[in-house]
Amino acid sequence: MPSEDTLGEDRRLAFVEEMGLLWEAEALSPMQGRVLAYLMLSNEPYCSSAELAEALRASKGSISTATRVLADAGLIRRVPVPGQRGHFFRTEDDVWGAFLAGERLHLRRQRAYAEAVIAELGESDVRPRRRLINMRDYMRWLEEQHHRTMREWQEYKRKRDEGGEGTES
Numbered sequence: 001m002p003s004e005d006t007l008g009e010d011r012r013l014a015f016v017e018e019m020g021l022l023w024e025a026e027a028l029s030p031m032q033g034r035v036l037a038y039l040m041l042s043n044e045p046y047c048s049s050a051e052l053a054e055a056l057r058a059s060k061g062s063i064s065t066a067t068r069v070l071a072d073a074g075l076i077r078r079v080p081v082p083g084q085r086g087h088f089f090r091t092e093d094d095v096w097g098a099f100l101a102g103e104r105l106h107l108r109r110q111r112a113y114a115e116a117v118i119a120e121l122g123e124s125d126v127r128p129r130r131r132l133i134n135m136r137d138y139m140r141w142l143e144e145q146h147h148r149t150m151r152e153w154q155e156y157k158r159k160r161d162e163g164g165e166g167t168e169s
Contacts, residue, residue, distance in 0.1 A: 007041070012041050013055075015037060015041060016034050016037040016038050016041065016056070017034065018037075019033040019034060019036065019037030020033040021033075029065075029066060029069070031056070031058060031062050031063075031065070031066045032066045032070055034056050034058075034066075035052055035056065035063065035066045035067060035070060035076070035089075036070055036075055036076065036091070036095070038052060038055060038056060039052075039076055039089060039090060039091045040091050040095060042090075045079075045090060046079050046081065046088040046089060046090040047088065047089055047090070048084075048086050048087065048088050048089075049063050049064065049067065049086055049088075049089070050086060052067070052089070064087075067087065070089075071089070072102075073102055073103070073106075074098045074099050074101055074102020074103070074105075075091065075095055075098065075099050075102070076089050076090065076091050076095075077089065077090055077091070077092065077098075094157070096153075097150065097153055097154075097157075100146060100149060100150055100153065101150065103146065104143055104146050104147075107139045107142050107143050107146065108139075108143065110135065110139045111135075111136050111139035111140055111143070114132045114133075114135040114136035114139065115136055117132050118132045118133060118136065
C-alpha cells in the first residue's frame with residue numbers, strides 16, 4: 001500500500017490484525033479476517049496474492065485458502081489483470097451487501113440439499129423428514145428475508161448518501 005496514505009502503514013496493519021482477532025473470536029479464520037481487512041483498507045484497485053502474503057507475513061498457501069473462501073462467500077473478488085500472471089483481488093465498495101447477495105447462494109444450496117434428502121426418505125422416516133422439512137422451509141424463509149434486507153440496505157444507503165440517516169463517516 002502506498003506510504004502517502006493518511007492512516008499510516010503501522011496503524012493500517014494494526015487494524016488488519018484486529019480484524020483477524022474479531023474473526024477468530026467468532027470461530028472464523030483469522031487469516032480470512034486479515035485478508036479482508038487488508039483489501040478493505042487498500043487504496044489500490046487490487047492487490048496480488050504475493051502482496052497479500054508479504055504484507056501479512058503469511059504463506060502462499062494460507063493466502064490461497066483465505067482468498068478462495070472469501071471469494072466463495074462474495075466478500076472479495078478475483079480480478080483479471082491483463083499481461084500479469086498470478087491472482088489479484090479486491091473488495092467491493094459495499095463488501096457487506098455483496099456478502100448478503102452471496103449468502104443467498106449458500107441458502108439455496110442448503111435448501112436443495114434438504115429437498116434432495118426429503119425425496120429419498122421413506123414414509124417411516126417421520127422425525128428425519130420433519131427435521132429436513134424444517135431445514136428446507138427455514139432456508140426458503142431466510143432467502144425471502146435476504147431479499148427484504150437487501151432492499152432495506154439499499155434504501156438505507158440511499159438515504160445516507162442523500163444526507164439522511166447514517167451520515168457519520
